[in-house]
Amino acid sequence: xxxNQLRTFLAVAETGSVRAAAQDLVVTQAAVSASLAALxxxxxVALLEPDxxxxxxxxxxxxxxxxxxxxxxxxxxxxxxxxxxADPERGELRIGAVTxxxxxxxxxxxxxxxxxxxxxxxxLEAGNRDRVRGxxxxxxxxxxxxxxxxxxxxVQVLAERPHQLVVVAAPGLAARAEPATRGPGRxxxxxxxxxxxxxxxxSGTRAATDALLTELDIAPLTLMVGxxxxxxxxxxVGLGVTLISRDAVAAELADGRLVPLPVPGTPMHRDxxxxxxxxxxxxxAPAAARLAAHVLAHGGFQPPTPK
Numbered sequence: 001x002x003x004n005q006l007r008t009f010l011a012v013a014e015t016g017s018v019r020a021a022a023q024d025l026v027v028t029q030a031a032v033s034a035s036l037a038a039l040x041x042x043x044x045v046a047l048l049e050p051d052x053x054x055x056x057x058x059x060x061x062x063x064x065x066x067x068x069x070x071x072x073x074x075x076x077x078x079x080x081x082x083x084x085x086a087d088p089e090r091g092e093l094r095i096g097a098v099t100x101x102x103x104x105x106x107x108x109x110x111x112x113x114x115x116x117x118x119x120x121x122x123x124l125e126a127g128n129r130d131r132v133r134g135x136x137x138x139x140x141x142x143x144x145x146x147x148x149x150x151x152x153x154x155v156q157v158l159a160e161r162p163h164q165l166v167v168v169a170a171p172g173l174a175a176r177a178e179p180a181t182r183g184p185g186r187x188x189x190x191x192x193x194x195x196x197x198x199x200x201x202x203s204g205t206r207a208a209t210d211a212l213l214t215e216l217d218i219a220p221l222t223l224m225v226g227x228x229x230x231x232x233x234x235x236x237v238g239l240g241v242t243l244i245s246r247d248a249v250a251a252e253l254a255d256g257r258l259v260p261l262p263v264p265g266t267p268m269h270r271d272x273x274x275x276x277x278x279x280x281x282x283x284x285a286p287a288a289a290r291l292a293a294h295v296l297a298h299g300g301f302q303p304p305t306p307k
Contacts, residue, residue: 008035073139093287098146102126130202142288159301165268192218195240
């Protein structure tokens with residue numbers, strides 16, 4: 001097998017068709033088909049099977065794809081490590097972050113970091129919790145900034161910082177609640193009649209919202225909105241209420257476009273975590289190690305709390 005065959009296989013696995021993979025790789029469809037055939041012949045198993053007009057992974061293909069992604073990620077990391085060793089002032093920082101952290105936390109941190117290390121490149125990948133976890137597991141990023149690592153996720157925590165999840169609404173919408181219902185315990189029936197703005201499944205904030213609604217024992221109308229920016233704007237114009245990180249709505253709370261609601265069980269106290277894979281000591285990419293030191297010194301983060 002060759003690296004080209006592995007990359008071709010992963011392109012087909014991700015796009016679901018030879019045609020789309022050929023377009024992504026800028027090669028002919030015949031070249032893609034030949035690479036797939038050669039790879040499957042060398043392994044002696046079928047990795048893909050027809051699925052309508054496209055292709056899907058077999059059980060063997062699903063197992064193989066995970067290892068192939070990690071293997072290619074390790075090879076890419078080895079190349080960057082060699083480049084960094086040859087010229088320590090160059091290199092690339094690869095970091096993934098959940099949406100709120102990417103929008104509200106990292107820009108300020110990266111600005112100061114780039115001032116200190118102007119010759120280092122930065123690649124930031126933003127997404128929900130599930131997406132950034134996958135990026136780290138596949139060695140496509142070296143660090144992730146997000147919520148508490150899930151049990152069983154083999155990572156090391158490099159730094160942490162507290163934050164809060166709060167329920168907010170536009171002042172006009174909040175004012176519609178009868179004065180007598182504004183106490184934390186009496187607000188619940190009113191909340192049950194409001195539309196709740198939710199992130200997509202796979203988001204940590206979505207999971208926290210689902211848990212809160214279960215705790216409140218309400219099943220309100222929900223509207224799924226695909227980004228924090230869209231949720232902020234939707235809440236600001238009175239479209240509904242939402243549970244969101246205080247970091248994400250700091251400006252709106254400060255200028256009065258949104259107000260916090262005294263919902264039972266909130267604010268929820270959480271932490272931001274900067275994590276890396278639990279690789280052997282000394283194997284963290286130089287650029288990633290520099291960012292970890294930078295956030296501890298300048299970002300309001302603390303060393304991880306001993307467990």
